[in-house]
Structures are given as structure tokens and as C-alpha cells.
Amino acid sequence: xxxxxxxxxxxxxxxxxxxxxxxxxxxxxxxxxxxxxx
Amino acid sequence: xxxxxxxxxxxxxxxxxxxxxxxxxxxxxxxxxxxxxxxxxxxxxxxxxxxxxxxxxxxxxxxxxxxxxxxxxxxxxxxxxxxxxxxxxxxxxxxxxxxxxxxxxxxxxxxxxxxxxxxxxxxxxxxxxxxxxxxxxxxxxxxxxxxxxxxxxxxxxxxxxxxxxxxxxxxxxxxxxxxxxxxxxxxxxxxxxxxxxxxxxxxxxxxxxxxxxxxxxx
Numbered sequence: 380x381x382x383x384x385x386x387x388x389x390x391x392x393x394x395x396x397x398x399x400x401x402x403x404x405x406x407x408x409x410x411x412x413x414x415x416x417x
Numbered sequence: 418x419x420x421x422x423x424x425x426x427x428x429x430x431x432x433x434x435x436x437x438x439x440x441x442x443x444x445x446x447x448x449x450x451x452x453x454x455x456x457x458x459x460x461x462x463x464x465x466x467x468x469x470x471x472x473x474x475x476x477x478x479x480x481x482x483x484x485x486x487x488x489x490x491x492x493x494x495x496x497x498x499x500x501x502x503x504x505x506x507x508x509x510x511x512x513x514x515x516x517x518x519x520x521x522x523x524x525x526x527x528x529x530x531x532x533x534x535x536x537x538x539x540x541x542x543x544x545x546x547x548x549x550x551x552x553x554x555x556x557x558x559x560x561x562x563x564x565x566x567x568x569x570x571x572x573x574x575x576x577x578x579x580x581x582x583x584x585x586x587x588x589x590x591x592x593x594x595x596x597x598x599x600x601x602x603x604x605x606x607x608x609x610x611x612x613x614x615x616x617x618x619x620x621x622x623x624x625x626x627x628x629x630x631x632x633x634x635x
Contacts, residue, residue, distance in 0.1 A: 381597040383582070384604050387613050389567035389594060390453055390560050396504070397567055399611050401574035404596050407604035 429453050432561035437463045454559050456551035457491050459543045482542040504612025511609050564591050
């Protein structure tokens with residue numbers, strides 16, 4: 380089961396920090412099944 | 418017709434494009450320490466009826482102002498907390514907490530009000546410096562657009578778009594950006610190691626295709 384994680388406020392993020400966040404989220408995805416379909 | 422008065426809790430929604438719903442009789446906005454547009458305290462009561470505005474002003478006028486020293490202490494405290502949000506300082510802080518939950522420690526020290534006797538704390542007028550900063554906030558541009566732009570950049574970088582619930586919402590204020598993680602503990606660990614400050618929520622149900630994201634209750 381996937382779980383929600385709230386990312387830190389993005390108000391004052393630099394592009395480098397945004398990239399770091401995205402890398403961390405992409406890295407945490409693994410290869411598990413998608414829990415829903417749209 | 419009925420005499421119901423609709424009060425809207427606008428929380429931190431004050432922005433260039435939102436100043437309260439036209440359907441609300443009264444809209445409340447907060448500019449407290451942890452709000453995205455902050456004056457480190459204070460708020461706005463926007464009434465549709467000028468007579469009610471006058472009555473609210475009358476009530477507020479009898480409250481004693483907080484001393485200037487209180488606001489200077491507050492400025493110093495939040496300047497320190499703000500410095501701790503620099504990724505390298507935050508990462509070092511998390512190391513030093515040795516197992517204690519950073520959310521609890523930092524969240525506890527960032528509270529705008531003491532835990533007890535809230536109402537007497539509300540019945541105070543803002544000191545002059547706070548009013549000055551608040552009036553600047555009201556006159557200036559808000560940060561909502563920058564935040565939305567940053568959120569759009571982040572979402573565009575996600576490999577799996579389903580990882581971002583609510584990504585299609587057109588009027589999303591993006592105070593928070595939720596993502597779904599298979600291994601939330603690992604994600605939180607990775608982010609903290611990088612000096613970023615995520616918050617974990619309890620598991621949500623992923624069984625209903627009609628409701629892809631639901632904030633857990635209770």
C-alpha cells in the first residue's frame with residue numbers, strides 16, 4: 380500500500396532543491412503496482 | 418430569508434486572486450508564524466456588511482496591545498527557526514536530535530500560541546511593528562504564484578504522475594504537495610538526509626478507484 384507524504388512547502392525552493400525532491404520521490408517509487416487507475 | 422451569518426475560515430488563503438468568497442458574510446485570514454504569507458502574528462476579518470465591520474472594530478479597540486518587546490522576541494525566535502530551514506543546518510539538526518521526531522521538536526517550537534488558555538491570548542491588539550508588517554503583506558504581492566510554479570516544476574519531473582494526488586486540480590493553492598510513496602519511511606529518510614522537511618501521514622485507503630486520494634480522518 381502506498382502512503383501519503385507531504386512534501387515541504389515549495390514556496391522558496393530553488394530549481395536545484397526541486398530537482399532533489401523529485402529525485403527522492405522518483406527513487407522511493409520502486410516497482411510496486413499502481414494502486415488505482417484513472 | 419434567514420438570518421444565518423456565513424463565516425468563512427480563509428486560513429492562509431489570502432492571495433492576489435483570493436480575498437474571500439463573495440458568498441461569505443465574514444472571511445477570516447491568518448498571518449501567523451507558520452503561514453505562507455506571514456506577519457508573525459495577527460489576522461484579517463473581512464466583513465461584507467459595513468455595520469458589522471464597525472462593530473468588530475469597536476470590540477477590537479478595547480484590547481490592550483501586546484508589548485513591542487514580545488514582538489522583538491518573536492522576530493528573533495522565528496529568525497532562528499528560519500535559519501534552521503537551510504538544508505545543511507536542518508540536516509545537522511536532525512542528526513543531533515538522535516532519534517527524536519524532528520516534526521514534533523520543530524513543530525512544537527513553531528507554535529504561535531501557548532497550548533493553554535487560547536482565548537485570552539487572542540484578545541490582544543497587535544503591537545505597532547506587527548501592524549506595519551501586516552499592512553505590507555496586505556498591500557504586497559503574495560507568494561502563491563511562485564509556489565504553484567515550483568509545484569508544477571516538481572510534478573513535471575515525477576516519473577510516475579499518479580504519485581501526485583490532486584495534480585489535475587486547477588485551483589490548487591499548493592500549500593502542501595502530497596505524493597504517494599511505496600516506501601514512505603525511505604522517502605522521508607532520503608529527504609531528511611538531503612536537508613528537506615517532509616511530513617508523514619498515516620496510510621490512506623487505495624481501494625476506491627473513484628477516490629484516488631483521501632485525507633485520513635481522526
